[in-house]
Amino acid sequence: MTAYQLVDGTYSKEGKLTGYVLTDGTNMKLADPQNPTAGEITAIADYIEANPGQVQGQIMTLQNAETGTYTLQTEPGEYLILVTGSGSVVYNPAVVSVNVTDADRMSLENGSVDYLGWFRTGDTAYLKSSTTGLKKSVLSGGRKVSGVSASVGDTLDFVIDAMTIPSYSASYSKAIYQITDQLESGCFGEIRNLKVRVNGTETAPGADTWTVKYGEKKDSFELSFTDAFLRTHGTQSVEITYQSVLTGKAGLNFAENTNTAVLKYSNNPSDANGVKELTSTTYQYTFGLGANIDAEADKKDQIETGELNKVTRADGAPAYEKTETTYSGTGASSTMRSRHALQGAEFTLYSDAGMLQKVKEAVSDQNGRLTFTGLKEGSYYLKETKAPAGYASNEKKFHIIIGAQFREDGVMDRYTVTTKEMLADGSESEAGSAVYTSVPSVQEDGSVTNTVTRTETPAEILNVPLAKLPTAGGAGTFGFVLAAAGMSGGMIIWKLTERKRRR
CATH class of the missing domain: 2.60.40.740 (Immunoglobulin-like)
Structure with a gap:
């Protein structure tokens, strides 16, 4: 807050106030110093702004930060107050005066003027502001x-x-x-x-x-x-x-x-x-299952998530292997790969537990991974709709929950994917889970750099091969083998049905 003196007092030899005069250096005139117009004040403010240093201002002292009170000990006259560096606050220029309380009583005593005794002090001028x-x-x-x-x-x-x-x-x-x-x-x-x-x-x-x-x-x-x-x-x-x-x-x-x-x-x-x-x-x-963890079109290095795995195996060994745990935007690309991946299984994702409202469809890739993209947080329901050729279909149904956590500034720093098997009695049992946590850094342009740590236990959806039928040569045994194969096929189907029923 700076005060620029516009009008100074003139005094007699006896020290009495005799009139006013424009301060040298303002290069402006006031038609009536006691009643300056807005246009005159604007012109002076423009001149001061355009000619820094031409008009000497007096920096006012912050007396009380809480109330925003500034003070200045100065001589009588008229002053233009300009506020700069006020951030989001808009201040209009103000004109204030330091006046003599009684010009007739003003006198020189011992060669000096008694300013404290004969000039008005303690007045407060309130600058009009808006934010x-x-x-x-x-x-x-x-x-x-x-x-x-x-x-x-x-x-x-x-x-x-x-x-x-x-x-x-x-x-x-x-x-x-x-x-x-x-x-x-x-x-x-x-x-x-x-x-x-x-x-x-x-x-x-x-x-x-x-x-x-x-x-x-x-x-x-x-x-x-x-x-x-x-x-x-x-x-x-x-x-x-x-x-x-x-x-x-x-x-x-x-x-x-x-x-x-x-x-x-x-x-x-x-x-x-x-x-x-x-x-x-x-x-x-927006979220993606089996998708890049920080998927941007211009980012070469990508790390893919692996919440859902389609597998086939007979040895009971874990089907997946995790190759990366931390992603900072500069690491090498990685993919969740299955040692027993099964490609070609078709799945449908629904928005309702009754599985009537279809959201997305997906087919397991060469790594056994299922990918669904463009999802918001909430509940989804998944089932296999077609098994690959030579494999029995998996009749299990799954409930998938996506949850997200946002900071106060709107930046997401955590999201989770939980997969639960929907049991016949209406209950659910956890089949897989994934937690992704970021330490985000917001840049000046609003973009975010993420350093992500992930913990994944993919949900494995198993398909078992159908039994192969035997083949034999010769017309004499063809009918017998075919009949036996038909019986065997019936037994296999029955056994598979029984397994499903037990599940």
Whole structure:
């Protein structure tokens, strides 16, 4: 806070106040020093800003940080008070005076003026100020949050609020209040249903309110309020809402899909183009089973998760082997491989326990791994719908639960995948589990670098081979072997059915 003297007093030889005169160096004139106009004050403030050092200011002393009180011991006169470095607070220039209490009684005593006795002291001038904020949120269950999980294809509702239009006086030659918003490219669809509410009332775009420009892909916008609107709506709240769909190009698991809003607004009356910036980011996540742990398109090194394994074996040995435990974004790629992998088994994932609402389908790969992507946290239900040729189908059903934990800033630092076998009596028994924990580091642009530790016990879904039929040559024995094979086949089918029934 700096005080610039505009008007100084003139004194007689006896020390009496005789009048006022403009301070040298201001290079400005006041038509009436006792009643300066806003235009005159703005012009002087502009001159001071454009000519640093030309006008000597006096730095005021912070007397009380809690109340924001500044003081200055100085001589009588008129002063322009300018506030700089105020962060998000907008201050208008103020003019204050240090006055003589009684000019007739003012006199020289012993060659000095008794300032404490004859000048008014202890007066407080309150600078008019206003503050704005910025908060970007995404709705989750009706609540505004900074981080959320979503399925590919879900429509997300975004809110930008905590904004208040500052009080812009005539000392601001140009008032700027502009909001830009950028969805992560390719991860979201077009912005839809954009609405602006001022003090809770929906306000339509127009030449006298606000205008908006969309980016080429319509996944970004720049919204600006007009100067005239800002000057007549000071201290009123602003809320912006819109919708967008999460696309299939979204990053998986710890790969965040960001959405950043930026507010630019005038906070310096002496600089028409000077603005203060505030930013706020939301983080959207979607999950993948049997997918990259931090799946981004430009990341070469990937480590794949392995929550579900399709296997066949007769020796009872563990079917999976884990090759990596920690991922920091720079390690070598790795895949969960099964020593007894079974490729080609078809599975369907459902959103309901009755297994009527299909979500995704998958086929086990050469590593026995099942992959489902684009899922939000919650419950899913899995069953095998077709076994590979030569194998008996597994009739078990599984309940899969995905859980996520978000920090206050919206960044996810932990997620879990639990697989449970659904038993005939309605109970469930744990079949597999996976815990992924990150120590995230948020960069200036809002992106996140993850160092992930994982603990996995894959759920193994077993298929056993069907018995092979014997073959023999010669017409004389063909009918006998065929009949025996038919009987044997019937017995095998029965035994398999019995096994299933016992399970």
